[in-house]
Amino acid sequence: xxxxxxxxxxxxxxxxxxxxxxxxxxxxxxxxxxxxxxxxxxxxxxxxxxxxxxxxxxxxxxxxxxxxxxxxxxxxxxxxxxxxxxxxxxxxxxxxxxxxxxxxxxxxxxxxxxxxxxxxxxxxxxxxxxxxxxxxxxxxx
Amino acid sequence: xxxxxxxxxxxxxxxxxxxxxxxxxxxxxxxxxxxxxxxxxxxxxxxxxxxxxxxxxxxxxxxxxxxxxxxxxxxxxxxxxxxxxxxxxxxxxxxxxxxxxxxxxxxxxxxxxxxxxxxxxxxxxxxxxxxxxxxxxxxxxxxxxxxxxxxxxxxxxxxxxxxxxxxxxxxxxxxxxxxxxxxxxxxxxxxxxxxxxxxxxxxxxxxxxxxxxxxxxxxxxxxxxxxxxxxxxxxxxxxxxxxxxxxxxxxxxxxxxxxxxxxxxxxxxxxxxxxxxxxxxxxxxxxxxxxxxxxxxxxxxxxxxxxxxxxxxxxxxxxxxxxxxxxxxxxxxxxxxxxxxxxxxxxxxxxxxxxxxxxxxxxxxxxxxxxxxxxxxxxxxxxxxxxxxxxxxxxxxxxxxxxxxxxxxxxxxxxxxxxxxxxxxxxxxxxxxxxxxxxxxxxxxxxxxxxxxxxxxxxxxxxxxxxxxxxxxxxxxxxxxxxxxxxxxxxxxxxxxxxxxxxxxxxxxxxxxxxxxxxxxxxxxxxxxxxxxxxxxxxxxxxxxxxxxxxxx
Numbered sequence: 132x133x134x135x136x137x138x139x140x141x142x143x144x145x146x147x148x149x150x151x152x153x154x155x156x157x158x159x160x161x162x163x164x165x166x167x168x169x170x171x172x173x174x175x176x177x178x179x180x181x182x183x184x185x186x187x188x189x190x191x192x193x194x195x196x197x198x199x200x201x202x203x204x205x206x207x208x209x210x211x212x213x214x215x216x217x218x219x220x221x222x223x224x225x226x227x228x229x230x231x232x233x234x235x236x237x238x239x240x241x242x243x244x245x246x247x248x249x250x251x252x253x254x255x256x257x258x259x260x261x262x263x264x265x266x267x268x269x270x271x272x
Numbered sequence: 273x274x275x276x277x278x279x280x281x282x283x284x285x286x287x288x289x290x291x292x293x294x295x296x297x298x299x300x301x302x303x304x305x306x307x308x309x310x311x312x313x314x315x316x317x318x319x320x321x322x323x324x325x326x327x328x329x330x331x332x333x334x335x336x337x338x339x340x341x342x343x344x345x346x347x348x349x350x351x352x353x354x355x356x357x358x359x360x361x362x363x364x365x366x367x368x369x370x371x372x373x374x375x376x377x378x379x380x381x382x383x384x385x386x387x388x389x390x391x392x393x394x395x396x397x398x399x400x401x402x403x404x405x406x407x408x409x410x411x412x413x414x415x416x417x418x419x420x421x422x423x424x425x426x427x428x429x430x431x432x433x434x435x436x437x438x439x440x441x442x443x444x445x446x447x448x449x450x451x452x453x454x455x456x457x458x459x460x461x462x463x464x465x466x467x468x469x470x471x472x473x474x475x476x477x478x479x480x481x482x483x484x485x486x487x488x489x490x491x492x493x494x495x496x497x498x499x500x501x502x503x504x505x506x507x508x509x510x511x512x513x514x515x516x517x518x519x520x521x522x523x524x525x526x527x528x529x530x531x532x533x534x535x536x537x538x539x540x541x542x543x544x545x546x547x548x549x550x551x552x553x554x555x556x557x558x559x560x561x562x563x564x565x566x567x568x569x570x571x572x573x574x575x576x577x578x579x580x581x582x583x584x585x586x587x588x589x590x591x592x593x594x595x596x597x598x599x600x601x602x603x604x605x606x607x608x609x610x611x612x613x614x615x616x617x618x619x620x621x622x623x624x625x626x627x628x629x630x631x632x633x634x635x636x637x638x639x640x641x642x643x644x645x646x647x648x649x650x651x652x653x654x655x656x657x658x659x660x661x662x663x664x665x666x667x668x669x670x671x672x673x674x675x676x677x678x679x680x681x682x683x684x685x686x687x688x689x690x691x692x693x694x695x696x697x698x699x700x701x702x703x704x705x706x707x708x709x710x711x712x713x714x715x716x717x718x719x720x721x722x723x724x725x726x727x728x729x730x731x732x733x734x735x736x737x738x739x740x741x742x743x744x745x746x747x748x749x750x751x752x753x754x755x756x757x758x759x760x761x762x763x764x765x766x767x768x769x770x771x772x773x774x775x776x777x778x779x780x781x782x783x784x785x786x787x788x789x790x791x792x793x794x795x796x797x798x799x800x801x802x803x804x805x806x807x808x809x810x811x812x813x814x815x816x817x818x819x820x821x822x823x824x825x
Contacts, residue, residue: 151592159599195584224587226580226637229650244590244630247598 143254144168144187146176146204147222148196152243156191156250163251165258172196173204180214187217189257191241194223194231205235218257283409284308284402285326289319289345290334290363295387299332302391306399316340320348323355329405330398332385335364335372346379359401361385447531447549451542456481456506459542468529468550470522481506485519505533508543519548528555576640583637587630594626620669634697635764642771649691649775651800656695656727657682657720663699664718667707671716674707680718686727688798694772695796701765702731702792709790711735726778726797734789743782769794776800 143160147153148171157167168187170176173196180186190208194201201221208214221232224243232240239253285308288299296312303310308329313319316337323331331349335342342362349355359382364372373384385394442449448465450458458476466473469485476484482503501512514531521527531548601619604611641647664671664678671678706716713734720729738746747770766780769792773780778796 149588149592152588152595155592155595155599159595162599162603224584224591226583226641230648243587244594244626247595247602250595 141258142166142168142185142187144170144176144180144190144217145222146170146173146190146196146201147193148172149193159247159251160254163254165254173199173201173207176204177207177211177214180208180217181211188259189254190217190219191222191254192219192237194221194225194228201231201235209236220253220257284329284405285311286330286332286398286402287311287313287319287322287328288332289313289316289337289342290332291315291337292334295334295363299394302389302394303398306395306402308402316342316345316348319345323349323352323358327354328358330359330361330401332361332363332398335362335368335376343375343379346376346381350379359383359404361397361401363387363389447547448529450476450481450546450548451536452481452506452508452544452546453541454508454543456503458484465548468521468527468548469519470525475522486517502533502546505535505544505546508535511535511544514546514548528552572643579636579640583633586633590626590629590633594623594630597622597626624670631700635768638768638771639764642768647694647771647775649694649800651689652692653687653689654692655685655687656690656729657684657686659692659695660699660718660720660729663696663703667700667703670707674714676707676710676714676716678716678718682720686720686722688727688796690776690796690800691772694775698769698772698794699729699731701769702729702794705765705792706731706733706735706790709733709735711789713789723795725795728793728795730791730793732789732791737786737788738782738784738790739786743784746782747780766792 141164143165145153145156145167147156147169153169153171157169160167168179168183168185170179173192175198176190176192177199192201192204196204199207205219208217208219218238219235220239220241221228221235221237222241222243222245223231225231228240228242238257241250241253286303286306288296288303288310289312290296290299291314293314296314300310300312311322311326311328313322317340319331319333322328333342333346337345340348342364346360346362349358349360360379361383362372362376362381363385364376365387369384369386376384383397385397442462443464445462446464448468449460449462450465451460453459458479458481461471461473461476463473466476469476471484482500486500486502501510502514502517504510505512505514510533512533514529514533516528516530518526518528528551529548530551531546533544533546535544536542597619601616601623604616604619608616638647660680660682664680703716703718710716710733715734717732718730719732721727747766770780773794773796776796777800778794780792780794782790782792784790
């Protein structure tokens, strides 16, 4: 693990209800030096976004979610001026993910199952390359 | 001067010819009591004119006349068909009797009268000829009457036979035929009309057809007769096609019919004819067909929904597997020195198999997308050469493992607007096929460049090649070149290639011969021409003719 906590801008929020996916995504992002806020549904995501000063640079959003799905989440997010600016990437196995992502105003799409490189390259595209902390490669054990 | 009539008019005429008017008077006086018509002539020529104009019962002909004498006149009369058999009685002086009689008979005279004649003998002779004539005429008239009767009888027979034929035809047709008068009353019906309506013939004849038969309009409303097409037809107000009408049957049930109403303009008591057929069965078939179509559509929709859900459910668990495997692979690479070699290979296998599962799931979805014409293209500008290089890169390990040597020399970027993922799929499927069927000489050549109608991407192998017959079917769904036992997969690869290429407004063709390998060439316009649209899968495609051409080489 890194000794210094990563800057706030290195944080990604993953809204995903599949536990195994959450774990591996958190892992691969951690390997790349990102911090991940993992929440199981849109409502929890909103609550965390509003409660915390920790503002992620990207939200990776599954479409089908319990309690509050992607559409409800986006409606809430875009009507909240403080949150509206955070870019959202749709991460789904839905066959029409492209259309849904367009309708939701997402900045990108990651189709499940993604290749690791593709996943990281999309996240990397939105990562603020400010302090050189975004060097890739796994962290030392 | 001539044509004197002295007797009451009769159809029997006698011609008397003499150049001495006093002789004519004498004969007239003698014959006046016999009835009939006496026609007189003062010369042979005049006599001939009369003979031309009418028939005579007998001709009294003076032998001694100036110009044409009696014999000459008789000779000419005999030459005419009409007069050949008219009895000729010569009048001659008793002194000349012996020489005249012989000549007269040779000219066909039937008798002689000697001057000065005896009134009684002349009258009775003429009377005999008149009676003969009358009798002959009577017989002739009777024969004529008989002939006329016979003709009428024959005509009646012909008429009856025609009537009978018409009846047989009307009885034989399956359509109901109903005739109506100007008030819309039934004038005739055929058995089929009775069968369809359930009424007997006598229950229909003379009845108001509309009130008795018409039940419901096409729109299902009960028909009172006002503003009714069928009623108009029955009353001779207009010819109409009748569709979707429903008739009453005698037992109170109803029967749907289609038909045609025709107006008759030259039949006295018949103004219109309605020909109709019972469409109960057809309606049922249509109904049944509609139900089947709906069921089929529901089944297709259910299949597509299922495939959509299934693909989602199958891809979700593949997500953590793929990410984990690739993450481990990456860690393994940085620890290559200490990682057991078998472990790296196993990770490779797992990653490859996950990729294969992903491809199969995509193909399943493509089937349902393409069969309902829903292959939406997402166009973006990119370099096709770079895409091919990328695909080759992705296949590199597999190619190396299989011992394939890939030649790809693009020359320069080939930029256009296409669906990147779909074109990737096309190149991947063609490359994967080339590896599957590449045979022993493991060389594959890829080419990207300008084509006649845009760009061309070709993939060439040096395998067994494809026979002309097989070239016809390899682009079909669920077809494969070699039996399932040798190669897995759904048999969808080339079919999907073709669908994608055609959705781009392009085409795919194969150039091959047994033993010479195969070259698959994809040709697409620089900017996809038909983004998002798809030809129906069963429509003939330009590819077809291309294939035919190839088979004729």
